[in-house]
Amino acid sequence: MWPFPMYGAAPWPAGVLVTLTAVCAVLAFRAEQARDRSGGIGRPAGRMGWPVVAGLVGAAAYGSVPALLLALHNSTGGGGYVVTLPELEPGGLFPAALLMAGLLATVLLPSARAPRRWVLPAVAAVTGELLEWTYWLTYPSAGRGSTLLNVMVGCVSVPVLAVFACAALRWPASERPVRLAAADVPSSARWALLLPAVVVMTGDLLGLDLWQSASPGTGITLAVVDYLVGLALLGAVVVGLVRWPRAAAALAALGLVGIGVYDIAQSGFGQSLGVVQKFGSPRGPTPLLPLETAHHASVLGGIQGTVLLTLGLWLLPVTVLPHARRMLGRDPDPALTRRVRELSETRAEAVGSAAAELRRIERDLHDGAQGRLVTIGMNLRVAEEMIHSDPHEAAALVVEARVASAAALEELRGLIRGMHPPMLADRGLGEAVRALALDLPLPCGTEIDLPERLADPLESACYFAVAEVVTNAVRHASAHELRIRMARADRVLRIEVVDDGVGGADPARGTGLAGVERRLAAFDGVLAVSSPPGGPTIVAMEVPCA
Amino acid sequence: MxxxxxxxxxxxxxxxxxxxxxxxxxxxxxxxxxxxxxxxxxxxxxxxxxxxxxxxxxxxxxxxxxxxxxxxxxxxxxxxxxxxxxxxxxxxxxxxxxxxxxxxxxxxxxxxxxxxxxxxxxxxxxxxxxDPEVVTKLLGRRGRGDREPLSRLTERERQVIELMAEGRSNSAIANRLFISEKAVSKHSTSIFAKLQLAPSDDDNRRVLAVLAYLMSAPGDGRTPPSH
Missing domain, CATH: 3.40.50.2300 (Response regulator)
Incomplete structure (x- = not known):
């Protein structure tokens, strides 16, 4: 029974575990609430946390049932042996351990950098081993399966797994500033819930259970093999989850439903409904139980099945059903939907910024060159009239007209440079950026490896992105030197602008870098900024170019 | 012609x-x-x-x-x-x-x-x-570092080197700056000394030397032009 088989012992271990689970549930609930407040609401993945909270609450309630029954039987003098139905346990210990460990990791590490993906299973394994160990140490007399081997395996594997877990926590997968709470809570929570389900299911299917002790008299070799196979199985499942998390999630949800139904059927719950006869156990004969106890046991099995079934049904809408609806053509592919949304957004932005740009150009032309041309025309008109009456004055007007035309030209040149730098048209992105670097008031090295021209719109977007980043660096970074690297590899154009300034650049503040990000987004490009206080600032941009 | x-x-x-x-x-x-x-x-x-x-x-x-x-x-x-x-x-x-x-x-x-x-x-x-605009850009490019020899030039010498780089003769520079031709040649000698360039009486060689100096930004790390 969850989480420990109970052999007529005191109810406190179960009580402790139930309490622990309840605390986890409360913490998870608060974490969920905090996340909702910070604006992560409404995303499909964001909803994944709630089933976990519900699952935990359910598990706590469910776990309290045997504790309650135990207390009940003890008080009625039922005589010690309350209930243990291993064949009714969907792994018992292991899912409980994983559930709690995953949730603890999720809740207690909200500000840690994103850990490696295997940190949760590792933490879960440690917890599982610890629980197993505690179990055997707590119930040395009751443990029919308790062998020296179990204890020794626990002694070895706990420290080893603990080292793994610590290593996983010490060295984050990447230096990306991804916060567990902000980005990874949904996936961690999903893991916490689904990993045990998958493990249990596979274990049940293959008749293996990592945390099930080998029966006494099995022989050491067989027990070790059993243990190793269980470990390998766990590894395979973890790898599967990492590689195909969605498929695993769907499988687990379906499995929970299946196990739930199986448990209910086997418990004889159905017997009272007149539907199903009690099945024999796949793992051997059901222990002979007193009738009353057997009744309780089957009721408990039914409750357990109901909880699992509910959990599975709860998970279906976020796992299997969307896939099914998509396959049936009811729902569009979420990836496609997301892509369409991205494209609509970036298109709207592109159209908007193009319109704004046109308005700016119109205004500049109107206030600048156009006005000057009018002045020139008027001057020439007056000069034409005065050319005979006052040639001196007429000459002065003509000179004025010429000066105005030079100014108009100057303005037009500036305007054209802002629209599409001539060098970009003449020689392409590489040379245009080199020309840009030459015109800067700071020394600016360039390493440009662009043997071919790119598509015009892409070149223009990249040029202005670089120009904006460089302008930022010159204006705000108090830099002494700049460096621009630009290379194309594997259909990706990678641009890097490095300055030795004061750092502290943040795309979230100020519009410059955010504008660059938007500009690049129209081409599926991305921008990353590393700018610690004190510098240096590195702005990296990557744009796909076919 | x-x-x-x-x-x-x-x-x-x-x-x-x-x-x-x-x-x-x-x-x-x-x-x-x-x-x-x-x-x-x-x-x-x-x-x-x-x-x-x-x-x-x-x-x-x-x-x-x-x-x-x-x-x-x-x-x-x-x-x-x-x-x-x-x-x-x-x-x-x-x-x-x-x-x-x-x-x-x-x-x-x-x-x-x-x-x-x-x-x-x-x-x-x-x-x-x-074009004066080219020269302005080149001077801007060279005047970036504090220890540049260019920053040791006086204001007048900067004006002279600017006109020199545009390709003007001593007499044209003198006219432009309202100073004597002799003063111009004195300034140019001083400029050449400060930039450690070999002095030259030939106007064109002088222009080329100044331009070459302005364009050879040290430690610039630029790739050579691909054409």
Whole structure:
């Protein structure tokens, strides 16, 4: 029974575990609430946390049932042996351990950098081993399966797994500033819930259970093999989850439903409904139980099945059903939907910024060159009239007209440079950026490896992105030197602008870098900024170019 | 003096031709495309080519490329580039062979035709003339570091070197700055000493030395031009 088989012992271990689970549930609930407040609401993945909270609450309630029954039987003098139905346990210990460990990791590490993906299973394994160990140490007399081997395996594997877990926590997968709470809570929570389900299911299917002790008299070799196979199985499942998390999630949800139904059927719950006869156990004969106890046991099995079934049904809408609806053509592919949304957004932005740009150009032309041309025309008109009456004055007007035309030209040149730098048209992105670097008031090295021209719109977007980043660096970074690297590899154009300034650049503040990000987004490009206080600032941009 | 004009805008081309004829130059050919220019240069072997950088067929830098190709075949062929914009990269490419007889001006400069005619004569005679805007950019580029020798120049010396880089003679600089020619030559000696350049009495060699100095930004790490 969850989480420990109970052999007529005191109810406190179960009580402790139930309490622990309840605390986890409360913490998870608060974490969920905090996340909702910070604006992560409404995303499909964001909803994944709630089933976990519900699952935990359910598990706590469910776990309290045997504790309650135990207390009940003890008080009625039922005589010690309350209930243990291993064949009714969907792994018992292991899912409980994983559930709690995953949730603890999720809740207690909200500000840690994103850990490696295997940190949760590792933490879960440690917890599982610890629980197993505690179990055997707590119930040395009751443990029919308790062998020296179990204890020794626990002694070895706990420290080893603990080292793994610590290593996983010490060295984050990447230096990306991804916060567990902000980005990874949904996936961690999903893991916490689904990993045990998958493990249990596979274990049940293959008749293996990592945390099930080998029966006494099995022989050491067989027990070790059993243990190793269980470990390998766990590894395979973890790898599967990492590689195909969605498929695993769907499988687990379906499995929970299946196990739930199986448990209910086997418990004889159905017997009272007149539907199903009690099945024999796949793992051997059901222990002979007193009738009353057997009744309780089957009721408990039914409750357990109901909880699992509910959990599975709860998970279906976020796992299997969307896939099914998509396959049936009811729902569009979420990836496609997301892509369409991205494209609509970036298109709207592109159209908007193009319109704004046109308005700016119109205004500049109107206030600048156009006005000057009018002045020139008027001057020439007056000069034409005065050319005979006052040639001196007429000459002065003509000179004025010429000066105005030079100014108009100057303005037009500036305007054209802002629209599409001539060098970009003449020689392409590489040379245009080199020309840009030459015109800067700071020394600016360039390493440009662009043997071919790119598509015009892409070149223009990249040029202005670089120009904006460089302008930022010159204006705000108090830099002494700049460096621009630009290379194309594997259909990706990678641009890097490095300055030795004061750092502290943040795309979230100020519009410059955010504008660059938007500009690049129209081409599926991305921008990353590393700018610690004190510098240096590195702005990296990557744009796909076919 | 026989001149080939390459400019794709009809009005501007005709205007240039008229201006040049009025000043007594002979127009050997007036063309509107880069291949036409190259053909005309190789056929006519003019005393000077006035070339718009942006020409058909691709409307990019065809004019410059055609002119540079022609200069490879006819070493020392004087080229005066006209453009709506100035780029340091183009200036570098034009000056790359260090042999003079080149000019690079904004099209606006044609407005003051006396000065324009001076430029034509200077370039045709093998001199070097850079647009003030190019020179300003080059000086800006060199004046970036604190320890630059350039920052040790006095204000007057900066004015002199600026005019020098544009390709003006001592007398032109003296006129411009309202100082005596002797003062100019004193300044130029001092400039050359501060920049550790070999002094030269030859106007053109002096211009080239100054421009080469301005363009060779040390530690700049630039890739060489790919053309």
């Amino acid at each position: 026989r001149i080939v004009v390459a400019e794709d805008l009809f009005l501007l081309r005709e205007g240039l031709v008229r201006l040049l004829k009025a000043r007594g130059f002979e127009i050997a050919a007036a063309t509107d495309s880069a291949p036409g220019l190259l053909g005309a240069l190789l056929d006519c072997r003019p005393d000077l080519a006035i070339v718009d950088i942006r020409l058909p067929p691709t409307h990019t830098d065809d004019g410059l490329r055609a002119a540079l190709t022609a200069r490879e075949r006819i070493p020392g062929l004087p080229i005066l580039l006209l453009s709506q914009y100035v780029e340091q990269i183009y200036a570098e490419e034009l000056l790359a062979d260090q042999s003079g007889g080149v000019g690079y001006l904004l099209k606006d400069r044609v407005f003051s035709d006396d000065q324009f005619v001076d430029v034509i004569r200077t370039v045709a005679a093998g001199g070097t003339v850079m």
